[in-house]
Amino acid sequence: MRLKNKVAMVTGAGGGLGGATAKRFAAEGAAVMCTDLNQDKVSAMVAAINADGGTAQALQVDVGDAQACEEQVSATVERFGRIDIAVNSAGISLHKLVLDTGLEDWERVLRINLTGSFLTASLGEVDAVAGAALFLASNDCQWITGHSLNVDGGYGAAGVSYDFLAK
Numbered sequence: 001m002r003l004k005n006k007v008a009m010v011t012g013a014g015g016g017l018g019g020a021t022a023k024r025f026a027a028e029g030a031a032v033m034c035t036d037l038n039q040d041k042v043s044a045m046v047a048a049i050n051a052d053g054g055t056a057q058a059l060q061v062d063v064g065d066a067q068a069c070e071e072q073v074s075a076t077v078e079r080f081g082r083i084d085i086a087v088n089s090a091g092i093s094l095h096k097l098v099l100d101t102g103l104e105d106w107e108r109v110l111r112i113n114l115t116g117s118f119l120t121a122s123l124g125e126v127d128a129v130a131g132a133a134l135f136l137a138s139n140d141c142q143w144i145t146g147h148s149l150n151v152d153g154g155y156g157a158a159g160v161s162y163d164f165l166a167k
Contacts, residue, residue: 001029007080009033009072011063011090011120014041018089026054030085033076035061037090063090063116064108072120088117 008025012018014036022034026049034049036042039060046058057079061072076083091113094105 004029008085010087064111069119
C-alpha cells in the first residue's frame with residue numbers, strides 16, 4: 001500500500017480519469033475526498049470505493065466557483081486532517097470545432113478546465129494543502145493515460161494554459 005496514511009483530494013472523481021484515480025489511490029491506502037459537479041456519480045464512486053474496503057467521502061463541487069473550491073479544501077481538511085495529494089482532474093470537452101463553439105460554451109470550458117484547476121491548486125492554508133498536485137487533463141499526462149487527448153471546442157486553448165499553470 002504505497003499511499004497508506006495519505007489524504008488525497010480528487011476533483012472530477014465521478015468518473016473518467018478522476019474516478020479511476022480515486023479508486024486506485026483508495027486501493028493503495030489513501031483516504032480520498034472525491035469531488036464532482038455530478039452528485040449522483042460521485043456518490044456512486046464513493047460507495048464503490050467504500051464497498052471495496054477503501055475510505056472515501058463524496059462532495060459536490062463546481063470547481064469553477066471560488067467559494068466552492070475553498071469549501072472543498074476546508075471539508076477535506078475537516079474530515080481527514082490535511083491534504084497530502086491534490087488531483088485536478090475535473091474537466092469537460094464539447095467535442096466540436098472552435099468555429100462551432102459559442103461564447104457561453106467557450107467560457108464554460110475555460111471556467112471548469114482552467115480556472116477550476118487554478119482555484120483548486122491555489123486555495124487553502126499552506127500547512128494543510130498538498131505538497132503534490134497532479135494536473136491530469138493536460139496532454140502532459142499521456143505518460144499516465146497512454147494516449148494524447150484529441151478534442152477541441154475550447155479544450156485545446158484551456159489545455160495550453162493548463163500546461164503553463166501546471167509548470
